[in-house]
Amino acid sequence: MIDKDFDLTRRSFIDHVLKASAGAGMAAAAPWAAFAASAAPGQKDRVRLGVIGTGDRGRTLIRNIAKTRNCAVAAICDDYEPNLVKGRALVPGGTPAFADHRAMLDAGGIDAVVIATPLHVHAAQTLDSFDAGVHVWCEKAMARTIADCSAMVKRAQDRRKVLQIGHQRMFNPTYLNALKRVKAGEIGPVTQIRASWHRNTSWRRAVPAGSDLERKINWRLYRDSSAGLMTELATHQLQVGNWFLEAPPTRVIGSGSICFWKDGREVYDQVALVFDYAGGRKLVYTSLLNNARYGCEEQIQGSKGTIEPELGRIYQEKPPGVPALRKMGEDVQAGRKRPVPIGGATWFPELPVTTPGESLGWGEYDETMLQFEVFGEAVRSGVPAPGLLRQAYHASVTSLMGEDAMDSGRPVDWPSSLVDI
Structure with a gap:
C-alpha cells in the first residue's frame, strides 16, 4: 500500500x-x-x-x-x-x-x-x-x-x-456508534449489561527444559504477578460497562474457582460476578478458560432493545411484525418448515429472540x-x-474489586479514597 x-x-x-x-x-x-x-x-x-x-x-x-x-x-x-x-x-x-x-x-x-x-x-x-x-x-x-x-x-x-x-475499544467506531445510539434513547434506559470472555486454552506456555523461568514465562498464572481473568481479560469489558452506564460500580459480589486447569496455577480459571451500579443497574460478568462457545461479547440491554457491539448489531425488543401469510410465503420460498399451531399447550418456552437485528455500521x-x-x-x-485516563483507572479498580470479592467471599464496595481525575 x-x-x-x-x-x-x-x-x-x-x-x-x-x-x-x-x-x-x-x-x-x-x-x-x-x-x-x-x-x-x-x-x-x-x-x-x-x-x-x-x-x-x-x-x-x-x-x-x-x-x-x-x-x-x-x-x-x-x-x-x-x-x-x-x-x-x-x-x-x-x-x-x-x-x-x-x-x-x-x-x-x-x-x-x-x-x-x-x-x-x-x-x-x-x-x-x-x-x-x-x-x-x-x-x-x-x-x-x-x-x-x-x-x-x-x-x-x-x-x-x-x-x-x-x-x-474507546477508539473503535462501532463502539462509538453504539454509544451514540444508546445516548439517543434507541434501546431505552440501560438496566443491565451482560459480558463474557470465554476461551478454551490453558494459558500455559512452554518453558525451556531445565530452566527456572516458569514464573517469568507463565506470569499470568500466579497471584504475585496477575489477577488472571480479571486483569488480563475482564478489564476490557468492565471499561465498556462503566462507559455505557456512565459511572463505576458501587459494589460487587462474585465467585471464582480453579475448576478445570488443575496444573499448579494460582489464579481462577472461571469467574462469575455481579457488579451493582446506581439505580439498581447491573453488570453480570463471566469468564472461563475451557469452553469457547460464546467467546467475547457484551450485551447492552435496555427496555426497547439490545446492542451487541462485539457483533456490531442492534436489536429491537419488539421488531416490526411480518404478516402471517407473507411469513408463510417466505418460509415456503426458503424451504423452511415449521409447525402450524392448531391446538395445544397454553404455555410455550420463552426462547431467545433470533431476529437478525441491524448493523451498527462500518467495521474496518x-x-x-x-x-x-x-x-x-x-x-x-x-x-x-x-477522559481516557479516568476510564482506564476506573476499569482497573473495578477489575481488582472483583478479585477481592471472589477471594473474600463478601461484597466489596467502591473504594472511597481514589485519586481525583
Whole structure:
C-alpha cells in the first residue's frame, strides 16, 4: 500500500470516528474522540517511543506504531533475550536495544515509553519513566494493586506527564456508534449489561527444559504477578460497562474457582460476578478458560432493545411484525418448515429472540493505530486526551474489586479514597 492509499484509509477511519461521536451527549461520554479526529499528524518530527516489552503483545504494538504518521520506535527493551531478538527483527537496524528499562531511560533519545510487560512491573516502570522525564503509554490493566494504579495516576499528575492506557475499544467506531445510539434513547434506559470472555486454552506456555523461568514465562498464572481473568481479560469489558452506564460500580459480589486447569496455577480459571451500579443497574460478568462457545461479547440491554457491539448489531425488543401469510410465503420460498399451531399447550418456552437485528455500521478500522496517533499528539502538546485516563483507572479498580470479592467471599464496595481525575 502506498502512502496516499494509507492516508485515504486513515482519513476514512477518522471520518467514521467523527460521524460516530458527533453530538453534545457523545462529547461528554467520549471527549477523546473529537481529540482523535482533530489530530493532524505530520511526516516530520515523529514522537520517539521506547518500547519496554517485546513479547507477543509488544511486537503487535510495534507493528501498530509503524502504521502511524506521528510516532516511531526509537528503542526497544526486554529482559528476556529471545523476545528481544524477535523485537529487533521488527525495527530498523541500529535501533538501540536494552535488557533493562532503566538503562534505556538513562540513554535518552526518547520522548515516551510504551509498556507491554507483565502486570506486576507496570507501576515501577511507569514511575521510573515519569521520574526520567518521559511520558507513558501502558497496556491494560494498569497495575497489580489499586494502590499501584493510584500511584501511577498521582505521579503523572505531579510530573505533568501524559499517562495513557491501552483501552482500544474507546477508539473503535462501532463502539462509538453504539454509544451514540444508546445516548439517543434507541434501546431505552440501560438496566443491565451482560459480558463474557470465554476461551478454551490453558494459558500455559512452554518453558525451556531445565530452566527456572516458569514464573517469568507463565506470569499470568500466579497471584504475585496477575489477577488472571480479571486483569488480563475482564478489564476490557468492565471499561465498556462503566462507559455505557456512565459511572463505576458501587459494589460487587462474585465467585471464582480453579475448576478445570488443575496444573499448579494460582489464579481462577472461571469467574462469575455481579457488579451493582446506581439505580439498581447491573453488570453480570463471566469468564472461563475451557469452553469457547460464546467467546467475547457484551450485551447492552435496555427496555426497547439490545446492542451487541462485539457483533456490531442492534436489536429491537419488539421488531416490526411480518404478516402471517407473507411469513408463510417466505418460509415456503426458503424451504423452511415449521409447525402450524392448531391446538395445544397454553404455555410455550420463552426462547431467545433470533431476529437478525441491524448493523451498527462500518467495521474496518485499526483502533490501536489511532490510539498511538492520539498519544503522539498528547505527547507533543503535553496535554492528555481528555477522559481516557479516568476510564482506564476506573476499569482497573473495578477489575481488582472483583478479585477481592471472589477471594473474600463478601461484597466489596467502591473504594472511597481514589485519586481525583
